[in-house]
Amino acid sequence: MSERTPTGTVMPTAGDLNGHQSAGPAVLAAPAGPIDPLRRLGRWRRRTATMPGEASGRLGLAVLALALFVYFSVSAENFFQAGSIATMGLTMASVLIVVTGTMALLIAGTVDISIGTMFSLVAVIAGQIATATYSTPLTLLAGPLVGALLGLANGVMVRLLKISPLIVTIATMIAFGGLAKVVTGGLAVSDFPPSLMRLGRTAVVGQVSVQVIVALVIFAVGGFVLVRTRPGLRVYAMGGDSRAASAAGVAVGRTTVALFTVNGALVGVAATLTIARLGTVDPLTGQGFEFAVLTAAILGGVAFAGGSGRPLGVIIGVATIGILQAGLIFIGLRDYWQEVATGAVLVTALAADQLLERTRDTGGLLAAVRRARGRSAPTAEAETGDGGDSAATLGRLPRQGPLGATVLAARGLRRDFGSVQALRGVDVEVRAGEVLCLLGDNGAGKSTLIKILSGADRADAGTVEFLGEPVTYSSTRQARDAGIRTVYQDLALVPTLSVVHNFVLGDEPTRRIAGVVPVRDEAAAARRTAAGLAELGIRVPDPYTTVRRLSGGQRQAVAIARAIVGGARLVILDEPTAALGVRQTRYVLEAVRRLADNGTAVILITHDIKTVFAVADSVAVLRLGRVVHSGPVDDVGEHSLVRLMAGL
Numbered sequence: 049m050s051e052r053t054p055t056g057t058v059m060p061t062a063g064d065l066n067g068h069q070s071a072g073p074a075v076l077a078a079p080a081g082p083i084d085p086l087r088r089l090g091r092w093r094r095r096t097a098t099m100p101g102e103a104s105g106r107l108g109l110a111v112l113a114l115a116l117f118v119y120f121s122v123s124a125e126n127f128f129q130a131g132s133i134a135t136m137g138l139t140m141a142s143v144l145i146v147v148t149g150t151m152a153l154l155i156a157g158t159v160d161i162s163i164g165t166m167f168s169l170v171a172v173i174a175g176q177i178a179t180a181t182y183s184t185p186l187t188l189l190a191g192p193l194v195g196a197l198l199g200l201a202n203g204v205m206v207r208l209l210k211i212s213p214l215i216v217t218i219a220t221m222i223a224f225g226g227l228a229k230v231v232t233g234g235l236a237v238s239d240f241p242p243s244l245m246r247l248g249r250t251a252v253v254g255q256v257s258v259q260v261i262v263a264l265v266i267f268a269v270g271g272f273v274l275v276r277t278r279p280g281l282r283v284y285a286m287g288g289d290s291r292a293a294s295a296a297g298v299a300v301g302r303t304t305v306a307l308f309t310v311n312g313a314l315v316g317v318a319a320t321l322t323i324a325r326l327g328t329v330d331p332l333t334g335q336g337f338e339f340a341v342l343t344a345a346i347l348g349g350v351a352f353a354g355g356s357g358r359p360l361g362v363i364i365g366v367a368t369i370g371i372l373q374a375g376l377i378f379i380g381l382r383d384y385w386q387e388v389a390t391g392a393v394l395v396t397a398l399a400a401d402q403l404l405e406r407t408r409d410t411g412g413l414l415a416a417v418r419r420a421r422g423r424s425a426p427t428a429e430a431e432t433g434d435g436g437d438s439a440a441t442l443g444r445l446p447r448q449g450p451l452g453a454t455v456l457a458a459r460g461l462r463r464d465f466g467s468v469q470a471l472r473g474v475d476v477e478v479r480a481g482e483v484l485c486l487l488g489d490n491g492a493g494k495s496t497l498i499k500i501l502s503g504a505d506r507a508d509a510g511t512v513e514f515l516g517e518p519v520t521y522s523s524t525r526q527a528r529d530a531g532i533r534t535v536y537q538d539l540a541l542v543p544t545l546s547v548v549h550n551f552v553l554g555d556e557p558t559r560r561i562a563g564v565v566p567v568r569d570e571a572a573a574a575r576r577t578a579a580g581l582a583e584l585g586i587r588v589p590d591p592y593t594t595v596r597r598l599s600g601g602q603r604q605a606v607a608i609a610r611a612i613v614g615g616a617r618l619v620i621l622d623e624p625t626a627a628l629g630v631r632q633t634r635y636v637l638e639a640v641r642r643l644a645d646n647g648t649a650v651i652l653i654t655h656d657i658k659t660v661f662a663v664a665d666s667v668a669v670l671r672l673g674r675v676v677h678s679g680p681v682d683d684v685g686e687h688s689l690v691r692l693m694a695g696l
């Protein structure tokens with residue numbers, strides 16, 4: 049049976065071979081002019097760099113596929129013939145159709161392992177419908193519909209049960225396999241309408257069949273949606289960090305369910321076209337299919353961990369598996385040896401891939417070679433100039449102008465959690481252009497206070513005035529729209545997305561190709577990013593660097609710049625300098641100072657006294673839910689602040 053597949057070892061792998069881009073120097077000097085990355089990037093590089101996630105340049109894999117093809121063409125007589133290549137295309141068409149959905153699921157950080165038995169179940173149901181009704185249109189409609197329903201069921205369960213999608217879909221894999229046997233009583237189904245079988249066997253161009261054309265169209269459309277459209281970027285963001293994506297406004301739950309449903313529908317399309325071609329179907333039709341699909345995707349560079357992978361890599365992955373499977377049959381290897389050989393080649397390819405991935409994380413192959421020769425490669429930190437701490441001091445970053453009007457005033461805030469009084473009548477006030485540092489030991493109530501100010505929680509008593517008006521926000525979105533922006537240290541940015549894509553995530557500019565097809569407007573996104581970074585004087589020479597390649601200081605600075613897009617009046621920063629060295633801290637604080645000097649009010653939460661004396665205009669010290677000191681920073685010494693925090 050042609051859909052029988054190799055049993056590949058599925059291992060997590062990540063990213064690409066070409067995706068490394070140097071973080072480059074990030075200098076906080078005078079505000080830079082608009083950055084136009086597009087000018088400096090070559091045409092090809094520009095096209096790939098503006099795709100989300102990291103590239104899946106599978107050069108090694110393409111070479112392997114080519115080498116296998118040449119080897120089989122030489123060693124098997126009939127391998128290099130139009131007929132056998134067409135058969136190979138047919139065999140892989142089902143994989144190509146389903147890998148489109150599976151690629152999207154994996155990139156979104158989830159997986160559906162039940163696609164093999166789902167394929168069987170849809171195939172037997174569509175087969176029964178074809179036999180019972182003798183209607184080709186009904187069969188063609190029912191297959192994808194049943195698949196979509198099964199996918200939807202998987203998606204809803206993954207969403208509602210909130211347990212690993214691997215576990216949920218292993219359970220449904222078993223159930224679907226059983227149901228497929230129940231539907232047919234374990235027997236094969238045949239006797240389909242001739243028009244259905246004609247559709248399955250008709251060649252459209254030369255020897256290229258309908259199934260191959262459908263597969264290519266589906267893959268091309270799916271790949272395009274992933275790398276060029278707004279929903280595609282959101283899928284990549286979810287896989288990179290679903291909490292950060294959700295904080296940026298991505299509807300993670302709904303998108304997950306939609307992806308499972310589309311994946312199921314594609315399984316339905318593949319199963320229906322397969323029964324049309326074979327003219328018969330049994331409950332084991334899809335056995336092992338999931339391994340072919342998942343191996344093709346992962347070999348093609350889609351990271352099992354989510355957030356990475358490109359369609360071009362995946363299509364090479366599909367081709368490699370197709371060539372390998374067909375070639376082993378052509379050279380006459382017995383089935384069991386075919387399985388052993390397939391597994392061995394896949395494990396070797398994945399191991400080579402992991403090796404390259406690891407060297408890339410430490411600066412790429414070139415750096416590894418340099419290190420081996422005893423010459424040190426420049427590190428990201430040395431390049432950026434904001435990493436080393438030797439002899440660096442924070443110094444004081446004085447305010448450039450007078451303070452403005454009061455932006456936010458909270459009075460008598462109280463919040464109880466059962467018997468714990470987290471806030472016991474807290475007053476805080478911050479003015480335009482002011483940096484207010486909020487200090488306090490663990491459990492003092494700092495997080496509770498910022499949750500209330502940012503709309504994530506409600507106070508039990510007390511009032512908040514924002515821009516002179518009393519306000520109560522019932523969501524962070526409301527507070528955000530009003531001009532209160534909060535930057536949490538850990539969920540500010542999606543690490544696997546570039547600076548530009550992080551900047552626009554949740555509010556991506558779009559344009560229409562030929563006035564019809566909506567795609568992300570990369571030029572507008574790059575412009576918006578450049579303007580945002582320039583506002584705080586942050587320079588990143590390559591805005592298409594993925595965030596995980598930036599230094600900690602750069603990441604925080606970019607997160608702050610991103611938060612103020614669209615007009616912020618108050619920015620709340622949750623420990624932006626925690627775990628940073630002195631130079632990186634200074635780099636971030638310079639951005640904070642510039643933010644305040646531009647007229648924004650800033651509340652900065654910190655445990656670090658040095659940060660306070662570098663940037664604060666005023667301080668408020670919280671202890672056990674009360675403000676035990678507040679006032680200008682100049683009125684208090686370092687020693688007194690430490691004693692106040694400790695309650696001495």
Ligand SMILES: Nc1ncnc2c1ncn2[C@@H]1O[C@H](COP(=O)(O)OP(=O)(O)OP(=O)(O)O)[C@@H](O)[C@H]1O
Nearest residue numbers: 465468469470488489490491492493494495496497
């Ligand atoms: N959801 C909650 N349920 C119960 N108690 C809570 C909750 N949130 C906070 N608390 C309690 O309220 C008090 C203040 O907590 P909060 O997290 O605001 O302190 P914090 O100053 O931010 O501390 P840290 O610096 O450790 O984050 C603590 O005693 C904490 O245990």
